[in-house]
Amino acid sequence: MARSRSNPLALAVLALLWERPMHPYEMSMTLRERGKDESVRLNFGSLYSVVDSLEKHGLVAAASTEREGNRPQRTVYRITDEGSREVVDWLSDLLRTPTKEFPQFEAALSFLPLLPPDDAVRLLRLRVVALERRQAALRGSLDEAVATGLPPLFTVESEFEGALLRAELDFVTDLVTRLGDGTYPGVDLWRRFHADAGPDGRIDQTAVEEAVTAYIQSVRSGP
Structure with missing residues (x-):
């Protein structure tokens, strides 16, 4: 399914899940720990929206659920085969092709x-x-x-x-x-x-x- 490649946060999510399955909170913390929030605009609400969109397009899928203590149950996501192809193709395109940006x-x-x-x-x-x-x-x-x-x-x-x-x-x-x-x-x-x-x-x-x-x-x- 054709989809927009305009949101770098979606690329970041795919890159993280390419490493290993994670739940959204872990994705957020990992991006911040690595300083990637300096390069990709990050807030928790938009992160959930991005994950939902990626799941809708078949690029990520729910792998399992987990619960820590009294905290709400969390869904752990994994990257799909289509998602793995997408992240490599998307990153390659960004590195190869200059685009007009609007600072x-x-x-x-x-x-x-x-x-x-x-x-x-x-x-x-x-x-x-x-x-x-x-x-x-x-x-x-x-x-x-x-x-x-x-x-x-x-x-x-x-x-x-x-x-x-x-x-x-x-x-x-x-x-x-x-x-x-x-x-x-x-x-x-x-x-x-x-x-x-x-x-x-x-x-x-x-x-x-x-x-x-x-x-x-x-x-x-x-x-």
Whole structure:
């Protein structure tokens, strides 16, 4: 049966059950103990929904039930043959094929002119500080993992996050510098938009379109 492959938590569940049968609470604890909740959005309610969906599609099946003391009975799930094929095929596809993702920061950048330039610079400087802190924390976690003897293979996603953090930090730092010193192309035009804004801070869209058209024509015509 064709199914969506849009939820990484479903991939995580299949990967765990590929190792051994587990009940959902054990899945949740295992993901947290291994730090995989840093890479996969995890909450207990959605985990149960994912398991139910995987069972519906024949990728996992109830293997047994167990009870500890006075706790409610828990269902232990196992991966099916179809699930085993699915997790390998899904993971292979993710590794092989780049896809367009939609990060929230990219969305924010696409609407950057909505804010006055000075406000944008101030906020981006705060982002630089936050990125530096996250980078330091991630470096500490990786150093701790190395100290315990954990093979890098099991923290490779953190190495990838570190590479993304470095790239984003370089980009934002450069953007802040050029916006701040006025060398970013079009920043003067951006300032004029907000200088002419109404009392509520909103910009006249017609004036923006006319100004942008004039700017493009001036660039094309050269000095």
